[in-house]
Amino acid sequence: MTRSRQNPVSRLLLGCTLLSIAATLYVTRWGFSLPDTATAKHAANHSSPSAVEQKLIFAAGIVEGLTEPLEVRFELSGCIQEVLVQEGQLVRKDDVLAKLAPELYELAVRKADSDLQTAELISQTLAMPGTGRSVVTNSSSNFKNATRTVSDAVEVNSNEQAIAIGQATSAELALQREKIQLEKTQLRSPIDGTIIECAMHPGELTDPHERTAVFRVVDRTEIRVRAWVEEIDAMDVTIGMPAVAIASGSVDRRYRGTVIACASYMQPKSERHLHPGEKVDVRVREIIVKLEGGQDLLLGLPVEVFLAHGKSSRATRVSKSFKQPPASDFGIAQESR
Secondary structure, eight states, X not given: OHHHHHHHHHHHHHHHHHXXXXXXXXXXXXXOOXXXXXXXXXXXXXXXXXXXXXXXXXXXXXXXXXXXXXXXXXXSOEEEEEEOOXXXXXXXXXXXXXXEOOHHHHHHHXXXXXXXXXXXXXXXXXXXXXXXXXXXXXTOSSHXXXXXXXXXXXHHHHHHHHHHHHHHHHHHHHHHHHHHHHHTTEEEOXXXXXXXXXXXXXXXXXXXXXXXXXXXXXXXXXXXXXEEEETXXXXXXXXXXXXXXXXXXXXXXXXXXXXXXXXXXXXXXXXXXXXXXXXXXXXXXEEEEEESOOTTSOTTXXXXXXXXXXXXXXXXXXXXXXXXXXXXXXTOOOOOO
16 A cells, blocks of 8 residues: 555656756757847847848828829810820820810801901991091081081091991900810810720710710829828828839839828728728828839739838738848848848
């Protein structure tokens, strides 16, 4: 009975002895020891700065052109006669995009021209000597009555000439107005850009108050990204920061850029990218990133923007959909350790 009681105790002592031996061998062979404080400080002071520079700030963005899309529509009512461009076509400023049927406006110009010629003829006729109201002087009984009659006639004639000149001027302005209206039957591009939407077809009726028949033109000479940095990193974003944009459909292509504008205020988050775990009840700061190239990107395409920050961000959020771009994508030279 004593032997059975001592058996568990012996096993416990044997286990402790074996554990002590294993710990001794581990310390002896692998040199396990606590790091020296001075050595740790030296390693921290001489660590590569790329480890700090690679800390990134994440922002969701949308691709856009140099300008926001401009809506171009006719200022007049009428029937669309011809559409001269199509979506995706490059246009220059003042290129004709579409035409309205001009017949009614051409008739208005001809009528205004006829009215002008009539007004000018009346003005020239009244300006000739001896015209105007008849002056009766032979029936006057004395010289005073004759002088008064002549002066009244001269005054009436000058008033009629002034009226005729005014009518001619009004007719000339009316003609200019009708010519401008005729010119507006041709819809012209206000900028150099690309047609991204064409919602007009020949034979359709258009009205300046409707928003259906419209062209949308955007300047693609420079590609930008409008991005939104969440409030926890908003104070760390500055103009001139290097950035890298990654499109959802082509993760292998990375587009370098630079922050060229930062909003001076915060706003509620309105753009959503439908990523898992995306927060919507936050405020964001809007920034503009100018890309180097990116002409192959589609306008309105959602992109992931990573901003290289020289300091440790208070909370660096990186999208789980992509790996963090290396420092070389930002033009940062990594130091060899």
